[in-house]
Amino acid sequence: MCPYLDPRSTLDAAGNPGFGEPAETRFSTLRSMVDPRTQIEMYSWMKLARTFDEQMVAMWKQGRGLGGTFSGRGHEAISVGAGLALGRKDVVAPMHRDLGTYLVRGMTPERIFGNMLGRATGASRGRDANLHGVGDLDLGIIGFVSHLPQSLPTTLGIAMSFKYRSEPRVAMTFVGDGGTTAGAYHETLNMAGLWQAPFVLIIENNQYAYSTPLTQQMHAPNFAERAAVYGVATSSVDGNSVNDVYQTCVEAIERARTGGGPTVIEATTMRMLGHAIHDGAEYVPADLLDQWERRDPVANHRQHLLDTDIASEAMLEQVDTTSRERIAAAVAEAEAAAMPDPDTLEDGVYA
Amino acid sequence: MSDNFGFTDTPKSGSRELTYLEAIAEAIQLEMERDDDVLVLGEDVGGDFGGAFKVTHGLAARFGDRRVLNTPIAELGFTGMANGMALMGLRPIVEMQFADFISTAFDSIVQFASTAHYRMGAAVPWVIRAPSDGGIRSGPFHSQNPEAWFVHTPGLKVVAPSTPADAKGLLAAAVRDDNPVIFFESKPLYRSLRGHVPEGEHVSPLGSAVERRQGSDVTVFSYGAMTHQALAAAEQAAGDGIETQVVDLVSLKPLDTDAILEHATSTGKVVIAHAANRMAGVGAEIAALIAEEAFDSLDGPIVRLGGADTPVPFSPPLEDAYRPNADTIASAIRRLSAY
Ligand SMILES: Cc1ncc(C[n+]2csc(CCOP(=O)(O)OP(=O)(O)O)c2C)c(N)n1
Numbered sequence A: 001m002c003p004y005l006d007p008r009s010t011l012d013a014a015g016n017p018g019f020g021e022p023a024e025t026r027f028s029t030l031r032s033m034v035d036p037r038t039q040i041e042m043y044s045w046m047k048l049a050r051t052f053d054e055q056m057v058a059m060w061k062q063g064r065g066l067g068g069t070f071s072g073r074g075h076e077a078i079s080v081g082a083g084l085a086l087g088r089k090d091v092v093a094p095m096h097r098d099l100g101t102y103l104v105r106g107m108t109p110e111r112i113f114g115n116m117l118g119r120a121t122g123a124s125r126g127r128d129a130n131l132h133g134v135g136d137l138d139l140g141i142i143g144f145v146s147h148l149p150q151s152l153p154t155t156l157g158i159a160m161s162f163k164y165r166s167e168p169r170v171a172m173t174f175v176g177d178g179g180t181t182a183g184a185y186h187e188t189l190n191m192a193g194l195w196q197a198p199f200v201l202i203i204e205n206n207q208y209a210y211s212t213p214l215t216q217q218m219h220a221p222n223f224a225e226r227a228a229v230y231g232v233a234t235s236s237v238d239g240n241s242v243n244d245v246y247q248t249c250v251e252a253i254e255r256a257r258t259g260g261g262p263t264v265i266e267a268t269t270m271r272m273l274g275h276a277i278h279d280g281a282e283y284v285p286a287d288l289l290d291q292w293e294r295r296d297p298v299a300n301h302r303q304h305l306l307d308t309d310i311a312s313e314a315m316l317e318q319v320d321t322t323s324r325e326r327i328a329a330a331v332a333e334a335e336a337a338a339m340p341d342p343d344t345l346e347d348g349v350y351a
Numbered sequence B: 001m002s003d004n005f006g007f008t009d010t011p012k013s014g015s016r017e018l019t020y021l022e023a024i025a026e027a028i029q030l031e032m033e034r035d036d037d038v039l040v041l042g043e044d045v046g047g048d049f050g051g052a053f054k055v056t057h058g059l060a061a062r063f064g065d066r067r068v069l070n071t072p073i074a075e076l077g078f079t080g081m082a083n084g085m086a087l088m089g090l091r092p093i094v095e096m097q098f099a100d101f102i103s104t105a106f107d108s109i110v111q112f113a114s115t116a117h118y119r120m121g122a123a124v125p126w127v128i129r130a131p132s133d134g135g136i137r138s139g140p141f142h143s144q145n146p147e148a149w150f151v152h153t154p155g156l157k158v159v160a161p162s163t164p165a166d167a168k169g170l171l172a173a174a175v176r177d178d179n180p181v182i183f184f185e186s187k188p189l190y191r192s193l194r195g196h197v198p199e200g201e202h203v204s205p206l207g208s209a210v211e212r213r214q215g216s217d218v219t220v221f222s223y224g225a226m227t228h229q230a231l232a233a234a235e236q237a238a239g240d241g242i243e244t245q246v247v248d249l250v251s252l253k254p255l256d257t258d259a260i261l262e263h264a265t266s267t268g269k270v271v272i273a274h275a276a277n278r279m280a281g282v283g284a285e286i287a288a289l290i291a292e293e294a295f296d297s298l299d300g301p302i303v304r305l306g307g308a309d310t311p312v313p314f315s316p317p318l319e320d321a322y323r324p325n326a327d328t329i330a331s332a333i334r335r336l337s338a339y
């Protein structure tokens, strides 16, 4: 079995996410190339996220789901590449298409499925829906609220707390193309640039905000250019290449950690299913989806590992099988888990 | 109205007279000295300037720019930033330049901060200081009392001190509380109200109402600067032989429901007065509470006095007509006492 697949295998002795050694040492010699071990690991996490996603979509179509949910299909390279680039003490506020980030930080599939199914064992103990509210400060994960783009100022505050305490830590968050048109996005980038906070923002440009294409959202859909005026470093990256996302994030995180200030990374991808489970996305041209299907981040990275002899077919098949088993076990556990006791309704409103 | 709103308090040993504003400033300074995790942020709070009302004057010189952070005009953003800081264990004191501008920060308060602990067990221990209230000819956008929005929001705490001693003690308690606390300061009291304030550490409990005047005929509930109008009204009514009890709610969320019911029951005649508009205001909640829980003890209708259902107008005759005052409260007391 692939040693990297079980999220718990990446917890250190104290149960923290990470890899036993800080990211700085781990990647210091890998500026220009992602090491083979990490490339395999990234495939494992992407495959786990994809398997989770496919299982979730199937369950919701079968009526085994609860409420609505969001597919992150197509976003795996971004969520896994960015999440893995973080160090163990860094903090991240992932969004609704960033399943991979939660997983690599150590949020278990059981807790996420439990959340989606409203179980007492879910990350929010039945308080919040789908990927919303899936947070755990011990894992360095902030659970988002719906209101876009609230995770931006929150994450800036986390970055500013690191600066305040002179800690070499970085705060990262994500925003969709749609989220970049709201006021808090601009307020946050202005302050991040002003104070040169250790803040990394990934813009997941997946071409649509619900049914609204980029052309109807903004006059100038060049995200890196629009962000640069705020005094942040910017990069544009192929959001379907996990290696590119990872390397770009490693550099941005390193810069932020060493006092070099914030970075905004524009990662271009495609939302492969609808906005949410109920949405057939008939408004997306079929040939656009075909074009992006050929660029599928999971399949392409798999092929890359084979082409470069980084992994054998047998090894990757093992990963695929283990992913299926891992997710099946998580679903079984979550479906069997207890619902919250209504007597706990008022628990936890106050600290 | 007599000097100092007719307000007198008894000096305790180790106390001296401060203005309401000086008491707030002292609390901030003491909390910053006590705990390096406490910082101040907001528009114009830093440098030599020290804020639109000078509450934070001198703090930057003493604690440096790191702990007294001047922000751009971005209430939604910097309040959201305070959320992130608080999640990491810092205790930001956020200054709204005027309470009126808090609406700009609404999402950061009522969506993120208020739900974080319920959703993910993460405390958000910030304080927002919001200079509120009118009667000082400041027009619709510098006179508001927006407390009802936040009292309506689970997960928040809301306080509105009426005395210098409470301002100091409650601000210290708010900073130390692990929940988001909105601290409504009364602008009209800043420099015009003086009172005895304990020196050094002084922490008053959040969530407790205080009886400011004893009386057995009628109970008036109020908070913030309106408490002083209620006290003046009680004085007027005393001239007619009506003994009025004045209860300062102090804490609007949580409400001190035990004290409210106890006081309401003791007289059976209840007036509630606040400057915020009456419609769906805090007074409505108190009236409902008493009607539900103490109906049998009532000897007359519950009377609610509050701002008109209009924006807060600027011109003196209009603003005076908008707000309750000692005279309107006194006539409500007289009306009720006839039951
Ligand atoms: C302030 C706010 N308005 C509306 C919504 C409803 N909503 C949820 S996701 C979404 C589209 C977001 O688009 P984008 O930021 O591009 O992210 P994507 O879903 O495409 O990943 C909308 C309109 C919201 N969550 N927040």
Ligand SMILES: [Mg+2]
Pocket: A176, A177, A178, A204, A205, A206, A207, A208, A209, A210
């Ligand atoms: Mg989008």
